[in-house]
Structures are given as C-alpha cells and as structure tokens.
Amino acid sequence: MSSIRLLIGTRKGAFIITSDGRRKQWAVDGPHFGGWELYHLKGSPVDPDRIYASQTSSWFGQVIQRSDDGGKTWNPPGTQPEDLMGPDGMPKGESNMFLYDGSTETGQPLTTHQHYDGSQRPWEFKRVWHLEPSLTDPDTVYAGVEDAAIFKSTDGGKKWKELAGLRSAKGPLWQPGAGGMCLHTILLNTGQPDRMFVAISAAGSFRSDDAGQTWRPTNKGLMSKYELPDPDAEVGHCVHCIAMHPSRPHVLFMQKHWDVLRSDDAGDSWHEISGDLPSDFGFPIAVHAHEPNTVYVVPIKSDSEHYPPEGKLRVYRSTVGENEWEALTKGLPQQDCYVNILRDAMAVDQLDPCSIYFGTTGGQVYGSSNGGDSWVPIMRDLPAVLSVEVQTLG
Amino acid sequence: MIRVVLPQHLRTLARVRGEVTLDVAGLVTIESVLDALENRYPMLQGTIRAHTTKRRRPFIRFFACEQDLSYEPSNTPLPEAVMTGAEPLLIVGAMAGG
Numbered sequence: 001m002s003s004i005r006l007l008i009g010t011r012k013g014a015f016i017i018t019s020d021g022r023r024k025q026w027a028v029d030g031p032h033f034g035g036w037e038l039y040h041l042k043g044s045p046v047d048p049d050r051i052y053a054s055q056t057s058s059w060f061g062q063v064i065q066r067s068d069d070g071g072k073t074w075n076p077p078g079t080q081p082e083d084l085m086g087p088d089g090m091p092k093g094e095s096n097m098f099l100y101d102g103s104t105e106t107g108q109p110l111t112t113h114q115h116y117d118g119s120q121r122p123w124e125f126k127r128v129w130h131l132e133p134s135l136t137d138p139d140t141v142y143a144g145v146e147d148a149a150i151f152k153s154t155d156g157g158k159k160w161k162e163l164a165g166l167r168s169a170k171g172p173l174w175q176p177g178a179g180g181m182c183l184h185t186i187l188l189n190t191g192q193p194d195r196m197f198v199a200i201s202a203a204g205s206f207r208s209d210d211a212g213q214t215w216r217p218t219n220k221g222l223m224s225k226y227e228l229p230d231p232d233a234e235v236g237h238c239v240h241c242i243a244m245h246p247s248r249p250h251v252l253f254m255q256k257h258w259d260v261l262r263s264d265d266a267g268d269s270w271h272e273i274s275g276d277l278p279s280d281f282g283f284p285i286a287v288h289a290h291e292p293n294t295v296y297v298v299p300i301k302s303d304s305e306h307y308p309p310e311g312k313l314r315v316y317r318s319t320v321g322e323n324e325w326e327a328l329t330k331g332l333p334q335q336d337c338y339v340n341i342l343r344d345a346m347a348v349d350q351l352d353p354c355s356i357y358f359g360t361t362g363g364q365v366y367g368s369s370n371g372g373d374s375w376v377p378i379m380r381d382l383p384a385v386l387s388v389e390v391q392t393l394g
Numbered sequence: 395m396i397r398v399v400l401p402q403h404l405r406t407l408a409r410v411r412g413e414v415t416l417d418v419a420g421l422v423t424i425e426s427v428l429d430a431l432e433n434r435y436p437m438l439q440g441t442i443r444a445h446t447t448k449r450r451r452p453f454i455r456f457f458a459c460e461q462d463l464s465y466e467p468s469n470t471p472l473p474e475a476v477m478t479g480a481e482p483l484l485i486v487g488a489m490a491g492g
Contacts, residue, residue: 035403059453059490060441060454
C-alpha cells in the first residue's frame with residue numbers, strides 16, 4: 001500500500017509526518033534540528049529516501065543537511081568519517097559554502113544589484129530558500145538562494161557551483177523585496193531536461209533552455225502598477241511562486257505579489273486569471289496531481305496585512321485554470337483567523353484521489369483528501385511553518 | 395591542550411557534548427584555535443566565521459577570562475590561562491530575545 005511522507009520546515013526545526021495511503025492517522029517525527037530555521041526540505045524523485053534540507057540561522061549561517069534513510073538520520077554532506085577515506089582526502093566542510101562565481105574564466109564577474117535605497121550592492125549570500133533535487137539523478141540538486149542566484153551540486157550536496165548566467169539576465173535591475181532578494185522557485189521538466197524555470201523576488205520569472213547556462217526574463221504580461229515605476233518592465237516584478245503540471249510543462253501558473261497569472265507558452269507571455277478572487281495577493285500556488293487545469297491559491301488581504309481577508313481562511317480553487325474561482329472553506333477557520341501561508345508551504349501528493357496540504361504561520365498543517373472540498377488539521381501548534389513538501393511512497 | 399566551549403546549536407551540529415579540547419600548534423590565537431576546530435569538525439566551517447574572508451559572523455562572540463575578545467585582531471595571542479588550559483575559550487551566540 002502507498003504511504004505519504006510530509007516534510008515540514010518551520011522557524012524552529014523540521015518535522016516529518018507519515019501516514020498510510022488512507023491519510024487518516026499521522027505519525028510525527030521531530031523536531032529535527034530544533035531551534036534552527038528549516039526553510040525547505042525536499043526528497044529526490046529518483047531515490048525518495050534521499051532528502052535534502054536547508055537549515056539556517058541568523059547566528060550560525062547556512063547548513064545543508066542530507067538524509068539517505070528517509071529522514072531518520074541526517075548529516076551535512078561530505079563531513080562523515082567515510083569521507084576521510086575518500087579520494088578527496090580530508091573532508092572540506094564545503095557543503096554550506098555558496099560562493100558566487102566571480103571567475104573571469106566563465107565570463108561572469110561578480111556583479112551588483114539594486115538595493116532598497118537605489119544604490120548598487122554586490123551579491124552577498126544569506127541563505128538557501130529552496131532545494132530542488134534533480135528528476136533523474138539523486139546526487140544532483142539545485143539550490144535557490146538569497147541574494148538571488150541558483151547553485152548546482154552534482155555530488156549529493158558536498159560542493160556547490162553557481163549557474164552564474166542567471167545574473168546576466170538584467171541582474172543589476174533586480175532588487176530585494178521586503179523578505180529579501182530570494183530565488184524561491186525552481187521548476188524542472190522531465191520532457192525537456194535542459195529547460196528550467198526560476199522565480200525571484202523582486203526580479204520576476206526566468207527561463208533557461210540550456211540546462212541553466214543562459215537565462216532570459218519571462219515576464220511579458222506581468223503588471224506591477226504600484227511596485228514599479230514602469231508597470232510592465234522586463235524585470236523587477238515580485239513573483240511569489242510558480243507551479244506547473246508535469247504533463248503540460250508549457251502551461252505555468254503564477255502567484256505574483258498582486259495578481260494570479262497563467263502562461264500557455266512556457267512563460268513567453270502571461271495573462272491574468274485573478275477573476276473573482278477576494279484578493280489576488282498571496283504566496284503559494286499549486287496544481288492538482290491529476291487535473292492539470294485545477295489550481296489552488298490562498299488569498300491574503302494585502303502586502304501590508306499578511307492574513308486572510310475577513311479573518312476567514314479560504315483556499316480558492318479554479319477547475320478551469322482561468323478566471324473562475326470557488327472558495328473552499330469546510331474544515332478551515334472562518335472567523336478570527338490571521339495566519340499567513342508562505343510560498344513553499346503548499347504541496348500535492350500523487351495518490352488518486354490526491355491530497356492537498358498547506359501549513360500556516362500559526363503552526364497548523366491542513367490536508368484535504370477530496371480535492372479541497374473539505375479540510376482537516378493534521379498538525380496544530382507547530383512553530384511557524386515555512387515549507388511543506390510531500391512524498392508519495394510505494 | 396586548548397579548551398573550547400561551543401554554543402548549544404554548534405555542539406549539536408558537531409555532535410559533541412561539553413567542552414571540546416584541541417591541540418593547537420604554534421601561537422595560540424583565535425585564528426589558530428578556529429583552524430584546529432574546523433579541521434576536526436568540518437561541519438562547523440562557515441558557522442563561526444565566513445568561509446573566505448574568515449571574518450567573525452556578526453552574532454558570534456568570543457569570551458575568555460571574563461573578557462570580550464570579539465573585537466581583537468584574530469591573530470592576537472589568547473590569554474595565558476587559555477593557553478595553559480586553565481580557562482576555556484567561549485564561543486557564544488549573541489543574546490536574542492523579544
């Protein structure tokens with residue numbers, strides 16, 4: 001029988017929650033890395049027992065952790081006793097070293113980006129927001145970092161190299177949003193392995209068609225009337241999250257700072273599908289596992305009021321992937337609810353019917369095993385939830 | 395033998411309990427102690443000082459013998475009591491609260 005493993009990152013540690021395929025009863029394991037911020041955990045699609053985790057702290061910086069047994073035990077890659085006997089000699093402790101590529105050999109000298117005050121600042125690494133394991137190789141994993149850049153490891157997270165071509169896509173015009181200048185979304189595609197999408201706050205969405213060597217902005221159709229002096233600028237938009245169904249990699253759904261959008265041409269152009277949403281501000285966006293046109297968002301009142309409109313926690317679903325949305329409220333608090341749902345805190349499993357999960361900054365994790373028609377709390381009273389990922393096993 | 399006390403989160407990361415004791419060759423300074431510490435526990439690289447510049451992370455402090463050594467040049471010899479092992483070097487996470 002299939003089983004489900006939820007990987008939950010919080011402000012004060014990681015939790016791994018498992019259930020059988022009925023998704024009625026859940027076993028909790030954690031906290032792992034208690035006291036640290038776990039921005040993101042994600043398992044390899046090729047080897048689900050290999051899980052990568054981004055562990056961060058304002059005091060101690062960035063640590064990358066890796067589990068090879070489904071989250072039971074963890075190690076920073078490349079620091080184990082067996083590494084002492086490896087061909088590389090002593091462990092180097094490089095798994096948390098994210099150095100921007102300033103080499104002249106690659107033609108990518110370290111550049112600058114816009115700061116809040118309009119000045120130019122050099123890129124400075126702060127943390128890993130998102131880890132995206134390869135669809136084909138468990139040793140290959142991508143990291144989206146702040147200040148915005150994408151790094152790649154091909155040795156299971158021991159060493160990281162920047163794909164510096166991304167910063168050539170008008171990097172000096174990028175600027176930090178209120179949460180920092182972060183690369184938070186990485187989308188890979190089995191059908192076209194050289195094609196990748198990333199999204200950055202506040203720069204926009206970008207596409208590579210050569211496995212990350214070169215990139216171009218894909219923001220045509222985005223309008224940022226109150227955030228940018230030029231509302232339809234080529235870059236500078238605060239994209240919050242992008243989602244894609246693997247069966248239709250040319251169709252993308254975007255939750256922007258304001259506006260929900262859709263692209264039918266792999267990001268070459270976008271059109272708004274906010275329709276009748278009570279607010280088109282929000283963070284996560286997700287696609288149903290088996291219905292490529294069914295999309296989920298969680299409207300948030302505004303960029304200065306990071307809580308649901310009217311104090312009602314409502315997931316909205318569009319079954320046509322366009323401007324028609326319906327509120328999903330059953331089982332969710334419909335009064336006095338003032339939590340937020342962050343961009344990486346929504347996930348969909350692969351069972352049929354699939355379940356949708358999301359975590360809140362109030363420490364709740366909700367699940368729906370009927371496409372969102374009704375919800376149940378899986379966990380309550382966790383630290384603020386930063387990310388939710390799900391693995392469908394067996 | 396140099397004694398080093400790590401903050402709790404770094405003890406967990408390095409999988410040590412209590413104090414760490416290190417053999418430090420040559421002049422005993424914060425720099426040479428951290429070199430020896432990171433050599434023994436490579437997972438600590440980058441958590442106390444930056445990988446390349448070796449600058450102390452902003453929320454890390456170095457205390458010993460009731461003195462704050464955080465702002466001393468990293469090649470300053472540590473107090474005699476630390477060199478002899480009578481006193482530990484304390485690596486401390488700056489206070490946080492709310």
